[in-house]
Structure formats: structure tokens, C-alpha cells
Amino acid sequence: MNGEVIVRTLFSRMLFIVIILIFAIPIICFMCVPDRYRYSHAWVFTPVYWFYSAILKCTLVPITYSGLEHIPDEPVIFAANHQSSLDIPLVGVLSKNKPHVWLAKHELMNSFFMRFVVPLLAVLVDASSVSQAMRSLRKIISIALESSCNIMIFPEGGRFVDGNIHDFFGGFTLLAKKIGRPVVPVCIRGVNRVYPPDSFLVYRHPINVIVGKPFVWQQSETDEDFKKRIHAWFVDQRKDNV
Numbered sequence: 001m002n003g004e005v006i007v008r009t010l011f012s013r014m015l016f017i018v019i020i021l022i023f024a025i026p027i028i029c030f031m032c033v034p035d036r037y038r039y040s041h042a043w044v045f046t047p048v049y050w051f052y053s054a055i056l057k058c059t060l061v062p063i064t065y066s067g068l069e070h071i072p073d074e075p076v077i078f079a080a081n082h083q084s085s086l087d088i089p090l091v092g093v094l095s096k097n098k099p100h101v102w103l104a105k106h107e108l109m110n111s112f113f114m115r116f117v118v119p120l121l122a123v124l125v126d127a128s129s130v131s132q133a134m135r136s137l138r139k140i141i142s143i144a145l146e147s148s149c150n151i152m153i154f155p156e157g158g159r160f161v162d163g164n165i166h167d168f169f170g171g172f173t174l175l176a177k178k179i180g181r182p183v184v185p186v187c188i189r190g191v192n193r194v195y196p197p198d199s200f201l202v203y204r205h206p207i208n209v210i211v212g213k214p215f216v217w218q219q220s221e222t223d224e225d226f227k228k229r230i231h232a233w234f235v236d237q238r239k240d241n242v
Contacts, residue, residue: 008060009202015058023051031120038120039099039147046097048121052089059086061194061204067211068094071184075148076214077176080186081234082154083161084195090209091152091186099149103140103171105158125171137171144179151175155230161192165234173223173230182214185230187237210237 026047033044056063071094078100080091092100102122123140126132144151153175155168176183186209193205212233217226 005201005203008204009200012058012060012202015060016055019051019054019058023047023054027051039101039143039149042097042099045095045099049093049095049097052092055089056086056093059194059202059207061202061207063090063207063209065094065209065211067213070211070213072182072214075144075150075181077151077153077172077179077181077183078186079153079155079172079183079230081165081188082156082159083163083188083192084159084197086191086195086207087154087159087188090188090191090207094184094186094211095150095152099147100152101140101143101149102152103136103154103175133171137175141175141178144175144181151179151181155227159197161196163192163238165231165238168227168231170223170227173217173227176215176226177217177223180217182216183230184214185212185233186210187212187234189238212237 030038030044030047038044075098078091078094080087088102100121104122104124123136123143125136140151143149153172155172156166157169158166160166172183188207188209190205190207194203194207215226215230215233221229
């Protein structure tokens with residue numbers, strides 16, 4: 001095993017612990033903010049944005065963003081491919097200090113740490129039950145209509161480390177149609193080589209995040225056509241994957 005990888009990993013983990021300790025009080029304060037205020041005030045999410053940024057610094061790898069000019073000032077749905085837990089801060093920083101809510105898998109509640117944090121930032125989806133999944137979708141639609149927060153989603157529904165773009169679930173297309181918000185595609189490249197799922201080691205490899213132009217659902221197209229249009233954009237970005 002490469003000694004440099006071990007040293008980088010240990011230093012990265014140490015920085016992560018320091019960040020957790022620094023943000024412990026802000027996170028506790030965030031937890032105490034009632035839901036009706038959490039998604040309505042930008043100042044509430046300022047420490048969340050700082051936390052995302054700090055976590056990315058802990059990786060000790062080069063991260064570049066392109067296409068940031070494509071993000072409109074209006075509330076949007078950020079849709080990204082999913083390869084690593086690092087995808088959360090990589091996409092989260094795009095919202096800056098604006099309120100946002102994730103659509104996340106219920107399985108995250110199996111993690112001791114995540115079970116306290118995830119419900120504060122996400123609407124959990126139990127994909128094993130159609131009725132539960134629709135209830136979650138209705139909840140996030142309600143949050144979006146009652147606030148100006150961004151919606152964050154991984155339409156593949158899980159993490160894949162093979163570097164390919166997998167089939168999308170159709171829930172996000174229904175979401176875009178119901179709340180009338182543009183979908184901003186975010187293609188993340190290289191993170192599967194830095195911190196793959198279930199890995200302790202942190203490898204050095206450049207991460208490139210590409211933000212595409214917003215997609216707007218057209219009344220003349222079906223939900224499936226809209227989904228395919230966005231999926232095709234992701235496939236196109238992966239053609240020259242490095």
C-alpha cells in the first residue's frame with residue numbers, strides 16, 4: 001500500500017475531526033431551528049455552506065468547477081450523478097448560503113451520525129414502498145411551494161463507482177413539473193477515484209464538477225422525454241471521462 005496515501009488519509013481524517021469539533025455548536029444551533037424557519041432564512045444555512053466548504057478542503061485534492069454562470073438566481077433543482085459521499089458537499093456548495101433540502105434514501109438512517117443530521121437537511125425516501133415514496137415526494141413539493149429553497153437530488157437513486165451514468169428514477173421529473181422549477185444538471189467526475197463508497201483511504205485525483213445549463217420541462221413533452229433529455233446531457237459529459 002502506498003505510504004503517501006496512508007499519510008494523506010490520516011491527515012485528512014484528522015482535519016475532518018477538527019472540522020466536526022469546530023462546527024459542533026453551529027450544527028446544534030441549526031438542529032434547534034424549527035422547520036418553518038429553517039427553509040425561509042438564508043442566515044440559517046450560512047454555517048452549512050461553510051461546513052460543506054471545510055469538508056472539501058479536508059480531502060486535500062484539487063477540485064475545479066466549471067459552468068457556475070449557468071446557475072440562475074431563482075430557486076432550482078440541482079440534479080447530480082452519485083459516486084461518493086463527497087458528492088453531498090460538492091453539490092451542496094453550489095447552493096451557497098441559500099436554503100436547500102435534499103431528497104435522500106431512507107437507508108442513510110442506518111448510520112449513527114447520519115440519523116441525527118440527515119432529517120434536518122433532507123426528506124427521506126423509502127424506495128421499497130410506492131406509497132411511502134409518494135408521501136416523501138408530496139412533502140418535498142410542499143416545502144418547495146412554501147419556501148424559496150433549492151432542491152438537491154441524485155436521480156440515479158444510489159452510488160455507482162464505475163464512472164458510468166445509470167438509469168434515472170422518474171420522481172425528479174414529476175417534481176420539476178409540479179413546482180415549475182428548472183433542473184440544473186451537475187456532472188461530477190473523478191470523485192469515485194478519490195473516496196469510493198466503503199473506503200477508508202482518500203486517494204489523490206482531480207475532481208471536476210461541471211454545471212450545465214438549466215433544463216425546463218416543456219408542456220409539449222412527456223415526463224419520460226424530459227428525463228431522457230437530461231440523462232443524455234450527463235452521458236455526453238462522461239464521454240471524455242478521465
